Amino acid sequence: MRDKALASSRGWAIVESLTTEVGPRLAGTEADIRAVAWAQELLQSSNFDRVWTEPVSIPVWRRHHEQARVVSPYPQPLRITALGYSGSTDGEMTAEVIGFPSMKAFKQADADTVAGKIVFINRKMERHKQGAGYPPVSRMRYTVVPAAKEKGAKAALIRSVGTDSHRFPHTGASVRSDNPFPTAALSAPDADQLQRMLDRGVPVRLALDIRVSERAEGITHNVIAQLNGRENPEEIVLIGAHLDSWDLGTGALDDGAGVAITTAAAELISQLEQRPRRSIRLVLFGNEEQGLWGAKAYAKQHADELARHVIASESDFGAGLVWRFDSANPDLMSTAMTALAALNIEQGKKPSSGGPDIGPLQQQGVPVFRLQQDGSDYFDYHHTADDTLDKIDPEKLQQNIAAWSVVTWLAAELPSVKRTANE
Amino acid sequence: MRDKALASSRGWAIVESLTTEVGPRLAGTEADIRAVAWAQELLQSSNFDRVWTEPVSIPVWRRHHEQARVVSPYPQPLRITALGYSGSTDGEMTAEVIGFPSMKAFKQADADTVAGKIVFINRKMERHKQGAGYPPVSRMRYTVVPAAKEKGAKAALIRSVGTDSHRFPHTGASVRSDNPFPTAALSAPDADQLQRMLDRGVPVRLALDIRVSERAEGITHNVIAQLNGRENPEEIVLIGAHLDSWDLGTGALDDGAGVAITTAAAELISQLEQRPRRSIRLVLFGNEEQGLWGAKAYAKQHADELARHVIASESDFGAGLVWRFDSANPDLMSTAMTALAALNIEQGKKPSSGGPDIGPLQQQGVPVFRLQQDGSDYFDYHHTADDTLDKIDPEKLQQNIAAWSVVTWLAAELPSVKRTANE
Ligand SMILES: [Zn+2]
Ligand SMILES: [Zn+2]
Numbered sequence A, B: 001m002r003d004k005a006l007a008s009s010r011g012w013a014i015v016e017s018l019t020t021e022v023g024p025r026l027a028g029t030e031a032d033i034r035a036v037a038w039a040q041e042l043l044q045s046s047n048f049d050r051v052w053t054e055p056v057s058i059p060v061w062r063r064h065h066e067q068a069r070v071v072s073p074y075p076q077p078l079r080i081t082a083l084g085y086s087g088s089t090d091g092e093m094t095a096e097v098i099g100f101p102s103m104k105a106f107k108q109a110d111a112d113t114v115a116g117k118i119v120f121i122n123r124k125m126e127r128h129k130q131g132a133g134y135p136p137v138s139r140m141r142y143t144v145v146p147a148a149k150e151k152g153a154k155a156a157l158i159r160s161v162g163t164d165s166h167r168f169p170h171t172g173a174s175v176r177s178d179n180p181f182p183t184a185a186l187s188a189p190d191a192d193q194l195q196r197m198l199d200r201g202v203p204v205r206l207a208l209d210i211r212v213s214e215r216a217e218g219i220t221h222n223v224i225a226q227l228n229g230r231e232n233p234e235e236i237v238l239i240g241a242h243l244d245s246w247d248l249g250t251g252a253l254d255d256g257a258g259v260a261i262t263t264a265a266a267e268l269i270s271q272l273e274q275r276p277r278r279s280i281r282l283v284l285f286g287n288e289e290q291g292l293w294g295a296k297a298y299a300k301q302h303a304d305e306l307a308r309h310v311i312a313s314e315s316d317f318g319a320g321l322v323w324r325f326d327s328a329n330p331d332l333m334s335t336a337m338t339a340l341a342a343l344n345i346e347q348g349k350k351p352s353s354g355g356p357d358i359g360p361l362q363q364q365g366v367p368v369f370r371l372q373q374d375g376s377d378y379f380d381y382h383h384t385a386d387d388t389l390d391k392i393d394p395e396k397l398q399q400n401i402a403a404w405s406v407v408t409w410l411a412a413e414l415p416s417v418k419r420t421a422n423e
Helices: A002-007 A010-022 A030-044 A103-108 A134-138 A140-150 A188-199 A252-270 A293-301 A303-308 A330-343 A356-363 A394-413 B002-007 B010-022 B030-044 B103-108 B134-138 B140-150 B188-199 B252-270 B293-301 B303-308 B330-343 B356-363 B394-413
Strands: A050-072 A076-078 A080-082 A093-100 A118-121 A155-159 A183-186 A205-227 A232-242 A278-285 A309-314 A322-326 A370-373 B050-072 B076-078 B080-082 B093-100 B118-121 B155-159 B183-186 B205-227 B232-242 B278-285 B309-314 B322-326 B370-373
Touching: A002 A252, A002 A330, A002 A394, A010 A030, A010 A252, A010 A394, A010 B188, A030 A050, A030 A205, A030 A252, A050 A080, A050 A183, A050 A293, A076 A188, A080 A205, A093 A103, A093 A155, A093 A188, A103 A118, A103 A140, A118 A140, A118 A188, A134 A140, A140 A155, A140 A183, A155 A188, A155 A205, A183 A188, A188 B010, A205 A252, A205 A293, A232 A252, A232 A303, A232 A356, A232 A394, A252 A278, A252 A394, A278 A293, A278 A394, A293 A303, A293 A356, A303 A309, A309 A356, A309 A394, A322 A330, A322 A394, A330 A394, A370 A394, B002 B252, B002 B330, B002 B394, B010 B030, B010 B252, B010 B394, B030 B050, B030 B205, B030 B252, B050 B080, B050 B183, B050 B293, B076 B188, B080 B205, B093 B103, B093 B155, B093 B188, B103 B118, B103 B140, B118 B140, B118 B188, B134 B140, B140 B155, B140 B183, B155 B188, B155 B205, B183 B188, B205 B252, B205 B293, B232 B252, B232 B303, B232 B356, B232 B394, B252 B278, B252 B394, B278 B293, B278 B394, B293 B303, B293 B356, B303 B309, B309 B356, B309 B394, B322 B330, B322 B394, B330 B394, B370 B394
Parallel strands: A093 A118, A118 A155, A155 A183, A232 A278, A232 A309, B093 B118, B118 B155, B155 B183, B232 B278, B232 B309
Antiparallel strands: A050 A076, A050 A205, A080 A183, A093 A205, A205 A278, A322 A370, B050 B076, B050 B205, B080 B183, B093 B205, B205 B278, B322 B370
């Protein structure tokens, strides 16, 4: 199965189809409806025992227009993108900018110096194989809003949460509120440019024009497919990815790759002579990007069977090579490693997370595993217009599928993989 | 002087100032007026003997709005940029796309199959140290228009002339005419995306919305500074760069770097105890990008002294390391090489060109030299929004300035550098 995965172009065909035929698929939009239909058709045409969808109620936030320019002293455009749940500016709004190197520095600032201004937080994200630079900086997308409101700012700008130096601003969810606040990210070169202007010590005035909309009553779907277990069909090994994407790119790395990896892995298992002992459930989650809406809905809708979810994991970190397998189950670990070592995957440890959409399950006690990918360049593209198919290496995708098919099959087959207190 | 150049941050300060305080500076616009004022102030504050401007009459083409989207069968936006002198679409215009791998294939197509459609030429540019991949592909920007008009197409799209795979469309001049035609470039990932759709064999409909304007009677300026020669002030060594840039980026590599390199080199020479034998004239050309308007005006306005231009060269190929010195003058070559070898610059040959703005002078018999740069990644950024200051390596800039100061000084000092028939 591992070698079949390494020779198959199936994963590539899946992500090529999703990113080309659907493209960007912001949750709750018309494109998202097409994505759900695409996923249903894909899974129904494969060898699954059951394919179904489950509704997820969501707010539908949309981006309509976003523009920024320096009014004075050095008139020129700046490249921004509104963060998810940002408010609008009601036409072009002009104000002076006040810059801070970090949230900490901003929080210490006198409200007097901030009131009526556009706040700009210019904190850089560090590059790291496992994305360790992301959490401390991405947090800003949320924390900047209440602080900016409290000090009477007119809008908030952050340096993009990303590791590239291209003029792609990185979007991402911010704070949802009844009183939405204009919040946007500058691309790294634009953040540098604005900083150079501020460093000259003269007042810098920006004009922002952000138009977005939000509708409370939206809907998307989790798309689910199952291979029924041969002996213990009630026991579930859950693997998945998220189907939705931000609107700027075509959602290739985030998370078309995960959809392709987990779907192709499940398909390989479906083609074996017999079903594994337990059921394998493939979940393509709706609206991960704006707050794990699909994952939370799944955990709620399946509350009564979570105790029978023996293990779960999501592929949602791009298409880089898997380099480590993390599991708290010693039998699964040792058995899997006999096949994974040839894929240059090293033995890991107890995983801290099984992926964003697995969080709500993990909180309810579902054990998780992790196939750690090299995400060194993931945040070069993450949540930008540049997250497109050409950023995926087909061979690396195949290595991922090989690893996922091995681990998923073992998790569904090994007698030792069952819910125990120590996991 | 060479070592002083390698230790100085002057070149960086110049390009930092130009790209930050002026930013994008499309010829004939308000930003261009600020660029000319910036250049005058820069040169007047240095040790030149004379600083002046010369008017250049130009048409002023401007970009106002550009948007493309797939209407069917896979609705999604595509990233485009209008080419210089493109026409407008008069609101959103929808038509089917017909694709061709090359201009040759397009030219052979029946007009019947093209009429009423949007033509798409998807030819890739090859990466090359000296940019050899550029001319055969950039030519398309011009040749596609008459061919598309002749066959009754509604608009022309080309794959960007560039070597990157990021979602930055590359602009560049197209054909100017009384009957402008909507002409735009897709970024490489968008060209790939559109090609994948066409390859599915179903009709692909695009909506284009391009709004541009052109005003015939515009003006820009060549900004000129001179160090008067000690013995033969009437003999001129001309070095320069172009001051204008496209509107998408901040014109850092193209051609803020050249402005910094040649200005800093001339400044170093101006700080020597005595002026060299001949005059050194630094010319910052206006509107190179839309058709060498400044260079043509200079050649015309200085027709009577071109015979006294002993040698000329322009820096307009980014900020990569100089790796070869090209000159037809054996004395200049051998003398310069004693200083250039330590900069890892190898001895070259007779140059075919001294840079785009030197073309009109070369046609009038002015000899040229060339400090060949490594342009391997120049066309990753060329004419895109991503041509920003962060793409310049300060140390490489210093090496350029060191090389230019050495060669320029020698050209102005060596008795053997004079107009001879064999150059
Ligand atoms: Zn994701
Ligand atoms: Zn140029």
